Amino acid sequence: MSTAPLSFDLDSNLDLDDFDPDYVEVELVVFDMAGTTVSDDGLVERAFVLAAQRSGIADTADALDEAVAFVRETMGQSKLDVFRELTDTEEAAVAATNVFETAYGELVERVGVTAVDGAADLFQELRDNGLKVALVTGFSRATQDMLINALGWSDLIDVSLCPAEAGRGRPYPDLPLTALLRTGTSSVAAMVVVGDTASDMLSGLSAGAGLVVGVRTGTHDTEILEVAGADVVIDSVADLAELLGLREETIE
Numbered sequence: 001m002s003t004a005p006l007s008f009d010l011d012s013n014l015d016l017d018d019f020d021p022d023y024v025e026v027e028l029v030v031f032d033m034a035g036t037t038v039s040d041d042g043l044v045e046r047a048f049v050l051a052a053q054r055s056g057i058a059d060t061a062d063a064l065d066e067a068v069a070f071v072r073e074t075m076g077q078s079k080l081d082v083f084r085e086l087t088d089t090e091e092a093a094v095a096a097t098n099v100f101e102t103a104y105g106e107l108v109e110r111v112g113v114t115a116v117d118g119a120a121d122l123f124q125e126l127r128d129n130g131l132k133v134a135l136v137t138g139f140s141r142a143t144q145d146m147l148i149n150a151l152g153w154s155d156l157i158d159v160s161l162c163p164a165e166a167g168r169g170r171p172y173p174d175l176p177l178t179a180l181l182r183t184g185t186s187s188v189a190a191m192v193v194v195g196d197t198a199s200d201m202l203s204g205l206s207a208g209a210g211l212v213v214g215v216r217t218g219t220h221d222t223e224i225l226e227v228a229g230a231d232v233v234i235d236s237v238a239d240l241a242e243l244l245g246l247r248e249e250t251i252e
Contacts, residue, residue: 032195035218051100076197078169118238171202198228
């Protein structure tokens, strides 16, 4: 097993014009969960709809449409922060967040949860090459643990973090920076941040990550991810090993 820092050069056919160094020694990869490593299948949005209805946030069809549009725009952010914008008081925001987490758990129990193809193998491959793996989320700790346990990922990651444990959620840099500190990563340039939303890209950018990678398996499309600061956008996390030079093949 190699324990030397993994490096990749920029002479590949990927468009990384905004990424300046000749190579980056990667020590840590920070992954989002829903939509990035965990197949979402619309469950987050469905849980928000249930929470909005059950908590009385949206009592008309128009109000529900507005709330859902806001949720899509802010996908990836702390669920509590989102509900703070949709409610009038902190008490109401906390209550709505709890309703959302319950609804999401009900949906996961009913339909199950699946990983994005190749995610578990990628985690193992990264760790076999001496890299640290972190999972971050906008969910609560209880929901995050439920997902990690359901997918059997506990032994495949080095750290998992939710907003309450880092200070602020995305788009702030707190989650990736806390992951960096928890794993003893030597510098922000040695960190890669991967996600499916604009909030993920903004968080990685604000944290000074050496590489910010968008994936097309979740909420936001290539254009939105690039505008938000993605250095590169790939089809899914299954393509990350090639991007980081773990394999000889290159992404076409």
